[in-house]
Amino acid sequence: QSVLTQPPSVSAAPGQKVTISCSGSSSNIGNNYVSWYQQLPGTAPKLLIYDNNKRPSGIPDRFSGSKSGTSATLGITGLQTGDEADYYCGTWDSSLSDVVFGGGTKLTVL
Amino acid sequence: EVQLVESGGGLVQPGGSLRLSCAASGFTVSSNYMSWVRQAPGKGLEWVSVIYSGGSTYYADSVKGRFTISRDNSKNTLYLQMNSLRAEDTAVYYCARDLPDSSGPGAFDYWGQGTLVTVSS
Numbered sequence: 001q002s003v004l005t006q007p008p009s010v011s012a013a014p015g016q017k018v019t020i021s022c023s024g025s026s027s028n029i030g031n032n033y034v035s036w037y038q039q040l041p042g043t044a045p046k047l048l049i050y051d052n053n054k055r056p057s058g059i060p061d062r063f064s065g066s067k068s069g070t071s072a073t074l075g076i077t078g079l080q081t082g083d084e085a086d087y088y089c090g091t092w093d094s095s096l097s098d099v100v101f102g103g104g105t106k107l108t109v110l
Numbered sequence: 111e112v113q114l115v116e117s118g119g120g121l122v123q124p125g126g127s128l129r130l131s132c133a134a135s136g137f138t139v140s141s142n143y144m145s146w147v148r149q150a151p152g153k154g155l156e157w158v159s160v161i162y163s164g165g166s167t168y169y170a171d172s173v174k175g176r177f178t179i180s181r182d183n184s185k186n187t188l189y190l191q192m193n194s195l196r197a198e199d200t201a202v203y204y205c206a207r208d209l210p211d212s213s214g215p216g217a218f219d220y221w222g223q224g225t226l227v228t229v230s231s
Binding site for chain 1: 145147154155156157160168170171204209212213214215216217218219221222223224
């Protein structure tokens with residue numbers, strides 16, 4: 001069981017918008033910054049969002065992040081078939097003194 | 111260009127040892143926070159260990175006392191020495207760099223391609 005909770009799967013049609021939730025506690029999301037990663041099949045994870053809502057250089061603004069209390073959300077607009085991947089949230093857990101991740105969400109673009 | 115290249119994975123028997131390497135280019139390992147993250151087959155991401163720029167090291171409870179993270183500044187290379195390996199350590203192991211501009215630990219902006227460690231008799 002992962003420290004952070006994500007839905008196992010989400011789906012939406014091309015061109016639509018989807019959101020992926022990540023739920024934690026005060027020791028992790030509630031008091032630390034959240035990152036989001038995209039992992040295409042057979043590849044290493046790629047950083048999409050850091051510091052809750054910042055995008056690294058090269059990440060399109062179709063990807064957005066937000067945080068409220070002990071939950072965080074990744075939003076993806078204008079879905080493309082190339083967005084089909086596993087998405088992970090991650091943050092620091094102050095109680096565990098560990099980086100913790102969600103279990104991952106598989107996005108299907110129908 | 112920033113690049114991380116892992117090596118050293120393979121098949122090892124339970125109780126055995128293995129040392130993973132992560133050769134970095136395009137930046138200085140010793141000036142950054144560097145982590146190892148692993149992913150068991152078909153499973154999610156699990157953070158394993160970090161070495162801070164100042165040299166402090168930290169480990170997940172699942173590997174504490176068995177794994178050791180280190181770096182060789184002259185080779186700009188990160189290492190993970192893994193001893194007393196168990197079947198549950200079977201995973202792809204990634205080295206990753208903490209984004210220097212992030213406000214907290216755990217935002218990994220560069221990852222290696224991963225190296226597979228299989229622990230089996």
